[in-house]
Amino acid sequence: MKRWIAGRPARWAMAISALAGMAALPADAADDRKGVPRQAAGAVQTAQAAPTFRFAIPAQPLPRAIAALSAQTGIQVLYTAEQPFAATARAVEGTYTPAEALGLMLRGTGLGYRFLRADAVTLEPLPAATPGVVSLPGVSVEGRDSAAYRVRSATTATKTDTPIAKVPASVQVVPRAVLDDQQVLRIDEALRNVPGTVFVDGGEGKSIFSRGFAASVYRDGALRTEFTDGDSSATDLDAYNVERIEVLKGPASVLYGRGNPGGAVNIVTKRPLTTPAYEGRLVVGSNNLMRQQIDLTGALDPARHFAYRLNAVHETADSFRDEVTSRKVAVSPAFQWSPHGGTTVVLDGEIVNMRQTPDVGIPRQGNGPLAGVPIDRFLGEPTDRFRNRKEQARLSLDHDFNGATNLRTSVLYSNTRNDDWYTRGAAVQADGRTLNRTIIDSGFEFEDLGWQADLTHKVVIAGMEHTFLVGAELAKRKTVSIFDSAAAAPIDIFQPVYGNTAPTAAFSRFRQETDRWQAGLYVQDQIELMRGLTLVLGGRFDHVDQKRTSPGAPLPKKEDQAFSPRAGIVWQPIEPVSLYATYARSFTPVNAFPLSAGGQILEAEKADLYEAGIKLDLLGGRLSGTLAGYQIKRSNVNTPDLENPGFQVSEGEQESKGVEVSLSGEVLPGWKVIAGYAYTDARITAAANNTKGKRPAGIPEHTASLWSTYELQAGPLAGLGFGGGAVYVDDRFGTSANDFTVGGYTRVDAAVYYRGEGYTLRLNVNNLFDREYYLNPTRTPFLLPGAPRSFLLSLQANF
Template structure:
């Protein structure tokens, strides 16, 4: 143990020193603005290689007249990102790559078009996925700028001038290749400052470009972005919208963070989101709270469609990123929880061949293998595929607790003509959990026990307990573009989640403080869902006001069935000297029921740009549902129906392009469904839950590298479902709860190679009206304060290029263990770390969780029990692309 502690201290000290020193060196390195002029290196007959050039770039006409060296014959170099930054003369298009000196540029002109072919390169994300870049009318006199893969070994940059050949300069920078594009007005006449009283004339987009040199650039990117910062999302509006234009807080865990942390479970990924915590609930899964309120099944989304009944059976092998929408989302996604929604965005087929194999091994017999294969199925690339598969087998620090899972996820995308695309996908997941722990008493963990401290590996269930689950999804997405402004999307998904469990659960501790009573149950649960959604998106203008209109219809059917649930008393056990395998008593309670919920929703949304600085979001949705339920034991049937109109309003003001001030109001509406349709007596239907939220905030994009959001909110919900204090297998409905708080998030790149993802949440969540619990009581498992910081630094130059280090801090404050507020679960600070090496298509890494082996209680259970957090663990991963 002393050696282990020494290694841990040395690791943190060394990593911190290297991160600080390299960051300091990077900060002292001249920026791209200080690069040397390329002009003196242009000679008649050829352009020198970029690594030989000393001085600024060249204009388009000079480059057009100059031939280039012979093409590269080696493997294509990845250009991992394309960015657009405003400049004094126009805009700079940055093609990010660490091997820019090995690329060669051939240039030509066709009419008013400047074309540069970059030989030896490919637009390819860190994940291997190809993408394209397009900016429409970014400057006066410039119609369009595109960056695309011309073939398997060439990237083409095209700048289309409106009336003349554009002026383009080429720079070689540490970040990659930079094309500086000037406005044709800037290029053809000396710059003139207009009088203060003059204003540009209002012109329609059809006549002349509306963008000015300092305006923000509107990007259209096909594929996924790399890095810690994701600028656009569809989760907040169901349209591809910049985060800064959405008047609601959204936080994204991108692929780069998932890879750097080597995340394999959803709960580990969500540690990176401010205000999200895991909570225990009945059944085989871990569920989550956002802004103090539980996320119900119908607020778990996959590619924007409801994905109910999955719990923690989310395999991340085919996940591109995780998007968390804070607050109600009923206007977009229908019957959902007011706390927020979790949208799992999956990987899509690629147009270029991509093959990746991952292998991981870690503490407590953790083994995992995964493959990610993708590419075209025909020469014309109209048929693409992607196949993800993963197998995991792991033990646990908890005695005789094991977990095993297998997932298979094939996807096929078909181009049907130039304007229509059909995507077909299937997921199949099998899980098996053995000896799943249900926590240990607070007396002996949080509070002293005269018999001693309960060890954190203690399991008070039985080695024979099992939970076997199967999840199946199948569906399609059909996209059709009528023209550049109008499109239609139709999607369908079938989902099935079934599990059969035999579980022994600890209950209350006897007066001797060492004997605990237990119960035994068998649970057969089946959940099936059908979702069909159709929406139309259109862009148009009314005078100078721009609109993006969304109209859609959703149809949903879900069936939750419990063929059999039975429970009885199990033999008590000594928590300090457990003897397993004692016989259980007879079943004393049985239940069998089924509930079907049919819902219909119609919604309308308008994103209105009144001016370049002032934007309004208006939306409304009408929902109706009907539930039919059967209690097979009592031989009774019942039904209920309801409907609601859910409005949404938001406003965004951008005093300068990188900063957005916003305010919004939104409401939610959702019925009880599935397992928790009934109360404990199985004959009382729950009322629909309703919610409403007010939110104000500030969003900022700092140098197109860092994004920050500060949000203040007030969220109220009524008819809340909570665990029945007399029976953890059922729920009861309380009156009203309120959550108000402050959230701060930060994500992106501080310096080249230095990335950060951080968040802080202050959450004051309390009962405001109730007949069962005291008004003013804090909501269980919700800390007042929590924060997360994860940062990595990767060396950019020299012999150690590709070597990197990561450091993470995760803090959760004191939180109530129950709604009665009889005890608090203590706060904790967990430290994680990593060391990795990335080189071309090879990556190897070591990840350390709970680096200082801090003993803490992570989660609260029914009946005054807590679950220990993981002790010090190590996980090693090797990834190979070919």
């Protein structure tokens, strides 16, 4: 018996639109990747310019998703088998032709589609190769709406394509549209949109904190270990090749192993597309900023089995700070091979060369800067430099066996080298104007080799749908650290004279090599107990070996083992409302330095999360919001050993409790918003020194952000848009002893832009009211000023 999903009678324009997704299919009738006979391929070549529809169809049972698509497009969809009733459609969000939308919806269901006529399509199970039936390759989504502020699904929290509404955790996504509208150049600028996320800046780079604790950074699901292992300068990551940023709040060790308890910041990069697209962008700005970047993608062969993507950026800039400059070149190529339906192989990489001036700021006096010192005063040397070179390559495989079982595996190699030579301020002499200084000559090299594999399988057991995930990970990291320092000539703070760079004493020298091996095995089950009720259970076992080598020093070794569980539940009493609760644990092996008084590496840190919240879909799904309350308890924290100065003990404890609110989406056509607020009550609950009961350094109690844009939708000025927003950061203590306070601030930004045919012109003004403020310090005698009013003007061309 045929079951019909009826739709409105379609116009011929809709019929052409329905065929557009087949226009690029190969002409070979034997090609099982697309399954289109020779005559069908030739019949659709005129559909390249077909009209499209803007879809916002959430992941849901397939029959309901098909009904929504049919109602919007007028295309009738019919099927004969029972299979669609057991399948779940993927979310379709963005601008597509009906055929493209249907293809995305059916990915992973084991179903293909065949057009019977211009306004009717049938669904059929996918055998090995059926002429005329379109099978669905496992490639990246090509039609994601580049203007959307709301993202319905994210992979970071579960490593599966799960709607955020069904994830028992707080997940925030900063999509490409927000990065473009705010003209974000670096990752730290993007994370202003994530409530409760702040940065502690030590002059050589920024460390990311979330919910009062350090967060771990990942690229496409792989841990960027330079963040975890102390290379804070690496947080100045460029956003040139970023598609979106997904932030999972709280411990994430159940899927990712060792990591910080503040959360997982996953940087999702741009993937190759088979549809040709070429973008160039020129940016000019304050302080002699000049930036050029390209984004090129498309198929490499007529059959579209091979595709590429090339992102590159070149940037030079000075600073509002005297003598501070930066130079950067980065290239990120990617090649994709889709030999047949369901299989995708991607080889991608990145090369980054960067040079910048280290800058720790200006001396502090009380809770503010030393009186009379302007914010542009630089107290290092013009010849100071920080050089960073990073090389990375990854080979990944994604294979869909039958729509219910999927394998993803990858091998990653990366090498990061830092070379520093700079003059760092120390203490101010008694005269109040002479600054003692130290010369730092240091270098770090991080070499990583890793392998990951994830196998997912969907099955119905006793009437309940299970999504099983089994994964394994092996990783090896070698770190070489060189740190030499010597006293340098002092400098007059109020009348600096540069050029005296010779050390005034012999260098003290430090050498260390650290080897770490890690193995992890994890499982997860997402169980749909009944309609609207989902249970998520998971656990991971990790084994970590560390060995330290240092000339003339002991050679400590350390083995850590840990089990990291997670349990969560989501209840949707009605479709737009999700109530959730979760528990999770993190596992963070301590680096091989510092050591205990006995010469041993310290015990691994652990943290436990308890969280509950509510997620809402508002205004018919155009707007989404999350309200979350949490408590994180961290144990085995390093704290000074009072009986053995210079050493550490694992006796510290910290706790953070708080509430977070976030909102993102489209209020009305053309009016988009992303906003958030966080209350963070972070405390040191146990310590060997006198910091018990105090707040951790650099963590504000209140933070908030708002960004909104409006674009005219019709009339002669259609495409003209305006935007603006504000960031609020509360007072922060400068040290864990809470002996001085860095004042809070509110910074206002604004933008105006025009989207023309094939181009976009943008003007952004940051710190519109020229507010003087200071960033979070880690070099406690100093404060690093935030940038005064600045502008960015860009021209983007698309072909």
